[in-house]
Amino acid sequence: MPNIYEQDLPQAEANYAALSPLSFIERTAEVYPRRLAVVHGSLRRNWSEVFTRCRQLASALERHGIGKGDTVAVMLPNTPAMVEAHFGIPVTGAVLNALNTRLDPETIAFMLDHGEAKVVLVDPEFAGTMKKALTLRKATTPVLVIDVEDAVFTGKAEHIGSITYEDFLATGDAGYAWKLPDNEWDAIALNYTSGTTGNPKGVVYHHRGAALAAISNILEWDMPKHAVYLWTLPMFHCNGWTFPWTIAARAGVNVCLRKVEAQAIFDAMRDHGVTHYCGAPIVHGLLVNAPDAMKVGLPQGVKAFVAGAAPPASMIEGMEAMGFDLTHVYGLTEVYGPATVCPAQDGWDKLDVGERARLNSRQGVRYHLERDARVLNPETMQPVPMDGETMGEIMFRGNIGMKGYLKNPKATQDAFAGGWFHSGDLAVMYPDGYMKIKDRSKDIIISGGENISSIEVEDVLYRHPAVLAAAVVAKPDARWGETPCAFIELKAGASTTAEDIVAHCKKHMAAFKVPRAVVFGELPKTSTGKIQKFELRKQAGSAAAIDV
Known part of the structure; x- marks a missing residue:
């Protein structure tokens, strides 16, 4: 029998309307x-x-x-x-x-x-x-x-x-x-x-x-x-x-x-009294590294969201020098963009810039109107210990989530397995409840705010007649956050150049996906022949960049 609050209290046009922006x-x-x-x-x-x-x-x-x-x-x-x-x-x-x-x-x-x-x-x-x-x-x-x-x-x-x-x-x-x-x-x-x-x-x-x-x-x-x-x-x-x-x-x-050009951005800020803007690290870095003459007369207290990669100490310091307030957010297309935020706590502003950068580099906590976001063990679907060390996967549930993938029920079902949206990002949870990404389970490279699949780039590399084996990992980049770095093992007797590899890639993919570093040599492999990407990530930082 219905309770008293379900009797004679109808949902009608007078007391209910669908939410819509x-x-x-x-x-x-x-x-x-x-x-x-x-x-x-x-x-x-x-x-x-x-x-x-x-x-x-x-x-x-x-x-x-x-x-x-x-x-x-x-x-x-x-x-x-x-x-x-x-x-x-x-x-x-x-x-x-x-x-x-x-x-x-x-x-x-x-x-x-x-x-x-x-x-x-x-x-x-x-x-x-x-x-x-x-x-x-x-x-x-x-x-x-x-x-x-x-x-x-x-x-x-x-x-x-x-x-x-x-x-x-x-x-x-x-x-x-x-x-x-x-x-x-x-x-x-x-x-x-x-x-x-x-x-x-x-x-x-x-x-x-x-x-x-x-x-x-x-x-x-x-x-x-x-x-x-x-x-x-x-x-x-x-x-x-x-x-x-x-x-x-x-x-x-x-x-x-x-x-997106530094001069145009600064001019707009001055001319129109800009109070807020969002962008990938490349945008904020563009402003921080612009000539000081461009920054004269900027409005103070401009608020900025950064997502795509954690803001380094140099960026935080540079934004503060301009009088800007930087907030780190995190999300994916499937959760409408940002769905977590790293809000500053009392006392953070008194810490040195290195410690603030460490705290602000975290993906943080769920958005106000997101029902839940946390790091779960993907096998047990239970929360990982809040020790800053135990790895799990960031998962979301609630209202700020997609309906699903168009015409792809299997991918939708997989994404929502266990009643949570699986981000594919591996992270830890700290004692204060803030999350931090440690790795990406799908080897996604985030360059200038855009996702690049390493496997997609590898597929193109394998089409080159000289390539025997290929692996692509993220190379840290001061401007783009990350860029693709290609490690290539050539076929016996074959030869090619980094420039030729880049030209080949440009024919088959969007320019922002093209590797900006190419390294030739035998690829490290396990006993079963699987390429050890974790070893390549160690080398990627020192790989010479190419002008693409």
């Missing part, structure tokens, strides 16, 4: 219509104008036949259209697929087919890549290609679509009725991983997770209303760690940036 822009446009929302070059738009454009985009898509469960792909840099895509596409019930602009046409073609994209928005800078990708598609279903022109782009613009973005918006209704999903479990975005063997896996986000991740960003940063956020982090990367929705929730300012 799409509600954030609707409220902000109502409450702060004239507040600045987007800055891009000389362009300025307030929240009322941005919301109107999102409604026009949604209406135009619906009039083109786009609806629930359809995929709309975008290949855009951090521009106003990319902000609008995060609202105008999913409000129709369609799913936003933000494509990594660094990828090659072959990979883009696979994603378009696998995600069954019906519409593609493309920036002129990437028109050549998209043009080739469209010819490489195996699917025969038609795709509407929309050219997104950008006044800030100074290169030669190639139009490959049948209509421009502005003309497409003009076909939409500015009074389009903003509607939220009935089910918060509905898909909102599709993001492809780059850290696995074979074809990338399609990670599907839901409205509930996107909303709670976006709110968690606010909580972790104590982000105030009207924060001024600089887009150094690509919006194609885990939907910009859900920050397009976060900024809308805070009625903040999206300061768009086409290219």
Whole structure:
């Protein structure tokens, strides 16, 4: 028999609504219509104008036949259209697929087919890549290609679509009725991983997770209303760690940036009073190592998130010298970007920089609205001792987790085995409850915030006619955090050069995956012939770098 709290207390429209980050822009446009929302070059738009454009985009898509469960792909840099895509596409019930602009046409073609994209928005800078990708598609279903022109782009613009973005918006209704999903479990975005063997896996986000991740960003940063956020982090990367929705929730300012360059970043910070930004270690290192003359007049107290590799002491010291506040976060595509954070405790600021670096290098504790994140023994699924020594695997459970992998039930089942999402990252747990990664079970190399599968690079190396055996490990890099280092054993009588190996790799993979160091010699192996990568990791640090 139901308890008294289950009798005559119905869930209804009056007391329940599905969680969705799409509600954030609707409220902000109502409450702060004239507040600045987007800055891009000389362009300025307030929240009322941005919301109107999102409604026009949604209406135009619906009039083109786009609806629930359809995929709309975008290949855009951090521009106003990319902000609008995060609202105008999913409000129709369609799913936003933000494509990594660094990828090659072959990979883009696979994603378009696998995600069954019906519409593609493309920036002129990437028109050549998209043009080739469209010819490489195996699917025969038609795709509407929309050219997104950008006044800030100074290169030669190639139009490959049948209509421009502005003309497409003009076909939409500015009074389009903003509607939220009935089910918060509905898909909102599709993001492809780059850290696995074979074809990338399609990670599907839901409205509930996107909303709670976006709110968690606010909580972790104590982000105030009207924060001024600089887009150094690509919006194609885990939907910009859900920050397009976060900024809308805070009625903040999206300061768009086409290219990540030190001068442009510092200028934007001074000109617009930037308060927050995110990035991989390479971005923060770029700023720390910039000439002092560039740093004159910077706003103080700028808050920065760093993820991808632990911040070294030199970076912490350099950020403090600029008056910036650096916070280390950790996550994966499958958990919407950051899902743990390393918050500073009382007294840490009084420690020397080396000790602060040690403490801040840890992956930390779970995000506010993530149900749980901890280090478990993958065999027993029990927590490891909190001794800072016993190794286990970082696992997550709760709301900030993907629906699963698109069209890949086996991978989804494996990822969620035992009721937890398995990150594949091996770590320890300290007595204070903070986690720290010690190794990566899948040999993933994180370079400039992008995942590179060592096995994928090895597969390409094995295609070289002179290569007998190959192994790829991470080489520490001051700029990128890590880069691939290739160890190669040649066939008897064969000869080649490091430059030839690099040229071979460039033909078969995206540039950021190409090894930046190549070492020739016999590879260390176990008695069963397995290559001993742990021995190679010891050597990688001293391997000579190549200008790729």
